[in-house]
Amino acid sequence: MSHTPHELADEFPQDHAVLHRLKMEDAHFARLAEEYHEVNREIHRIESEVEAxxxxxxxxxxxxxxxLADEIGAIVAKARTAA
Structure with a gap:
């Protein structure tokens, strides 16, 4: 399968550790990240003409x-300064 653009790791390349920590420790963030992932994959399928x-x-x-990216970005920025 080809690379899906706009993955969170691509959107926040310097924050891999912060993303991982938030996914493990913050249930709200984990839900947002999962929703972002689902929406992003659906967009990718549409743009790849796999899904109409x-x-x-x-x-x-x-x-x-x-x-979702804006909300996630705000949480990441806050976590980055707190770490």
């Missing part, structure tokens, strides 16, 4: 991914 979707659905998913 309307333009509106694809845009809705991209907005959802961006909102």
């Amino acid at each position: 979707a309307s333009d509106d659905r694809a845009e809705e998913l991209k907005k959802q991914r961006l909102a």
Whole structure:
């Protein structure tokens, strides 16, 4: 399978340890990360034409991914300064 763009590790390349720690220690963060992963994979399937979707659905998913990335980014930034 090809590399899926926009994985959290790609979005936060300097924060691998922080991401891992948060996934292990923070249930809310783990749920957000899982939701991000699911949405990102669905977008990738649509863009790869493996799965059909309307333009509106694809845009809705991209907005959802961006909102999740923003929330995750805020948590990562806070955890980075606390560590």
